[in-house]
Amino acid sequence: MISLRGVSLVYPNGVRAIDNVSLEIAKGDFVFLVGHSGTGKSSLLRLLYREAKCTTGEITVDGIRVDRLRRNRIPALRRHLGVVFQDYKLLIDKTVWENVAFAMQVTGAHTRDVMRQVPRVLDLVGLSHKSRMYPSELSGGEQQRTAIARALVNNPKILLCDEPTGNLDPTNTTEITALLQRINLKGTTVVVATHNQAVVDRMRRRVVRLDDGRITTDEERGYYYLGLGQSQVLSG
Amino acid sequence: MDSGKVKFFLGEVLRNFSRNTAMQMTAIGTVAITIVLLGLFLFVRAAVAGVGASLLDQIEISAYLRPDATRAQVTAIARFLAQDPRVATAKFVPKRQGLAELRERTKGTIDTALLTENPLPDKFRLKVRDPDDVPSVAANMRRLSGIDNVVYGQKIVQRLLQLGAVLRRIGIAVIVVFFAVAGIIISNTIRLTVFARRREIAIMQLVGATNTYIRLPFICEGLLDGLIGAIVAVALLAIARATLWPRLLEALPWAQLAAAPLDPRLLAAELILVGAAIGILASWISVGRHLRT
Numbered sequence: 001m002i003s004l005r006g007v008s009l010v011y012p013n014g015v016r017a018i019d020n021v022s023l024e025i026a027k028g029d030f031v032f033l034v035g036h037s038g039t040g041k042s043s044l045l046r047l048l049y050r051e052a053k054c055t056t057g058e059i060t061v062d063g064i065r066v067d068r069l070r071r072n073r074i075p076a077l078r079r080h081l082g083v084v085f086q087d088y089k090l091l092i093d094k095t096v097w098e099n100v101a102f103a104m105q106v107t108g109a110h111t112r113d114v115m116r117q118v119p120r121v122l123d124l125v126g127l128s129h130k131s132r133m134y135p136s137e138l139s140g141g142e143q144q145r146t147a148i149a150r151a152l153v154n155n156p157k158i159l160l161c162d163e164p165t166g167n168l169d170p171t172n173t174t175e176i177t178a179l180l181q182r183i184n185l186k187g188t189t190v191v192v193a194t195h196n197q198a199v200v201d202r203m204r205r206r207v208v209r210l211d212d213g214r215i216t217t218d219e220e221r222g223y224y225y226l227g228l229g230q231s232q233v234l235s236g
Numbered sequence: 237m238d239s240g241k242v243k244f245f246l247g248e249v250l251r252n253f254s255r256n257t258a259m260q261m262t263a264i265g266t267v268a269i270t271i272v273l274l275g276l277f278l279f280v281r282a283a284v285a286g287v288g289a290s291l292l293d294q295i296e297i298s299a300y301l302r303p304d305a306t307r308a309q310v311t312a313i314a315r316f317l318a319q320d321p322r323v324a325t326a327k328f329v330p331k332r333q334g335l336a337e338l339r340e341r342t343k344g345t346i347d348t349a350l351l352t353e354n355p356l357p358d359k360f361r362l363k364v365r366d367p368d369d370v371p372s373v374a375a376n377m378r379r380l381s382g383i384d385n386v387v388y389g390q391k392i393v394q395r396l397l398q399l400g401a402v403l404r405r406i407g408i409a410v411i412v413v414f415f416a417v418a419g420i421i422i423s424n425t426i427r428l429t430v431f432a433r434r435r436e437i438a439i440m441q442l443v444g445a446t447n448t449y450i451r452l453p454f455i456c457e458g459l460l461d462g463l464i465g466a467i468v469a470v471a472l473l474a475i476a477r478a479t480l481w482p483r484l485l486e487a488l489p490w491a492q493l494a495a496a497p498l499d500p501r502l503l504a505a506e507l508i509l510v511g512a513a514i515g516i517l518a519s520w521i522s523v524g525r526h527l528r529t
Contacts, residue, residue, distance in 0.1 A: 049442070078444030089439055106445035111240025154443060 001027040001158060001189045002048065007057030007067075009043055009213075017043035018054070019213035025191065027157070030184045032200050033193040034224055035210035041193035044210070045160050048191070049081050050074050062157055079107060082151030082159040082188075086166035088143045090135040096122070096146050097131040103150045121149040125179060141172030148179060152188075159183060161192040165199060173199060197224035249456045252429050260461060263425040267465025267514065268472070270418040271507050274411060275473045278503065281407050284399075291396060295370055297388040299360040299377045309382030310358075316380060317362060322369040326362040334359060357384060368397060415514060422461050422518035426454055430526045437526070447527050454523045455516055462515020466508040474504070 002025040009018035017040050025031055033041045046052040047059060050066050059066040062080045069077060090099050097118060104114045122128045125145040135143050144164060151159055161180065165173040177199050184190045194200065200207060200223060207222030208215055217226055253260060301310065310328070317326035329337075334356040360377075364370050370393050374386045430437065440450050477500065 072447070075441075075444040075446045078442060083442055089435065089442075091436060091439065102439070103443040105241070105244050106440045106449060107443060108241075108446075108449060111238050111244075114240070150443070 001025055001029070001062060002191070003058075003060040004047075005058040007047065007054045007059055009040075009047060009052055010055045017052075017213055018047065020057070021213070021215055022057075023208065023215060023218070025189060027189055028184070028187055030181070030190045030203070030205040031192070032203070032205060032207045032222070033191065033210060034195060034200060034207055037195065039210045040213040041210055042162050043213075045083075045162050045191065045193055048158075048160055049083055050077055075107075079154055080156055080158060082148075082154070082156040084144070084147050084151050084159065084161040084164050086163035088135070088140075088147040088167075090143055090146055090150075092135050095132050095134055096127055096138070096149075099135070099146055100150045100153050103153050107154060109154075117153055117155075118149075121153045124152065124182070125149045139172065140168050141175050144168065144172070144176055145179065148176070148183070152183065156188070158189045158191070161190070161194075163194055163196075164192060165194065165196050170198070177203065195224075200224040245453070248453045249460075252433065252453055252457050253460055255432055256425075256428055259425045259428050263422050263461040264465040264468065266421040267418050267462055267511055268468040270414045270514075271466050271469035271511055272472050274414050274510065275469060275503065275507055277407065277410055281403055284403060291392070293367070295364075295367060295389060295393055297360075297362045297364065297370065297374050297377070297386060299362070299374075299383050300385045300387070301358045301360075301382055302384040303357055305358070305382035305384075309380075313360060313377075313380055313382060317360065317377075320373065320376075322364055322366065322373055324363040324365045326360055329359050329361050331356045331358050367393065415510075418462075418465075418514045419518040419521075422458055422515055423522040425461060426458050426519040426522045427526070429457060430454060430523055434526075450527065451520070451523050454519045458515035458517075458519025459512055460515070462511040462513070462518075463508065465515075466511025469511070470504045470507055473507075474500075 002023070004021055004023045007018055007021045008016065010016050019040075021040075021044065033044060035041055043052060047054050048061055048066065050069055054067050057067065061077065064073075064077050064080070066077060091102065094102060100121060101114050101118050104117060109117075118131075119128065122131055125148055127142060127145055127149065130138065130142060135146065138146065144167075148159075148164075159180070164180070165176050168176060173196065180190055180192065181203065192199075204221045204223075207217075207219045207224070209217040209219075209222075209226065299313075301313075314326065314328065317323050331354050335351075335354050338356065362373075364373050370388055374388050377383055378386050437450055
């Protein structure tokens, strides 16, 4: 589903954010990207949804060669992906329903499909009863669930999350984590960049560890910190 | 047609438009002023060109025959003039008639009774359809045998033709400047809305909206600015025409003639079109700049 081969990303200021990374993520996988702040987790995600363009290497996402993608094809790539951020990125003057529907409407979706799809994802994230509320009337967890609903409304095969629980308290964090797991069980490939130890340790899913732009370990059922539990270490 | 889609789209455009009323008013006002100036300018240009044209219309070429010109030569000249498509009318004026006309014109100033014989030669008097052709027709005639001299008020014709060319050039320059000013202001207005909506744009890009789709509401906003501005301008011009025009006619009677070629409805349509075009162009450029970065 996602494949990186020898990928590097050097920013114009010379900072090497991603350094010769190779990574395979299969369809239906659930992967944590962990590491300190500034080790390239976000940069790696940005490469996948082509917010950044890799300097060298090959990136394939859902059959699309992202490294060779022409600018005018970027929208097509993004429709295969859902992206969730730490700060939710909701529109404050739109209701929950409108925020979610917006993602469909701006891709030219038919109203009939919007009317069918929005209730479905709001139900999935458990916000059907708050669809008329504005983001300011919601808790952080509810805002993030709205953002997740928006990311899922176009039926992407891949969900990318950049610190999805970064602004949330433990209860909300648990909720969001459970939601991501449910989404993954429905067959969506989920990639989560996080430095929340509790989330990673509770889930016991694949953990890819980044340090200074390189993959240092890649464990099938990992913990946040290396060496806790039995871990199979693969070099990046 | 998917009415929900249309409703969503129009809603977005109107929300944009009403978000920054002060700025929209500035843009509309600038377009209106620009187009009023443009309209006035076009009118003045048409008036001056009209006066010039009516003067030029009165220009006649007089081709004087040699005293020894034969009847055959005169016939040949007449046939030659009849064949030239640029010549509107050509009339043979025998010297007797020429003298009579001269007597008429100079009545009271010169006593032609003192003349013992008619000093005037026979001549052809002709009018040319397009004033621009006067010099070349005159030059052609000079080459015909039997023609002594060709006179058409060279200096006046040349001056008027030059004036026309200069006015055209100034006109184009002025129009370009007006366009640029209005364009820049609309473009800045749109840039402010783009800035105010950068979150929306970022999310649109994130979920895979195409650039065309992202652009569309802004283009519509620019179009609205341009269109409303132009309509206000046309309304102002119409009011000016209704109130000031009669007084202007009193002061300058020849203006009636000059303004005749300007069809007010056509001019209004053109000005509105110009406004719409400025709006679309300016917003296209400013959104494009944002999307590229």
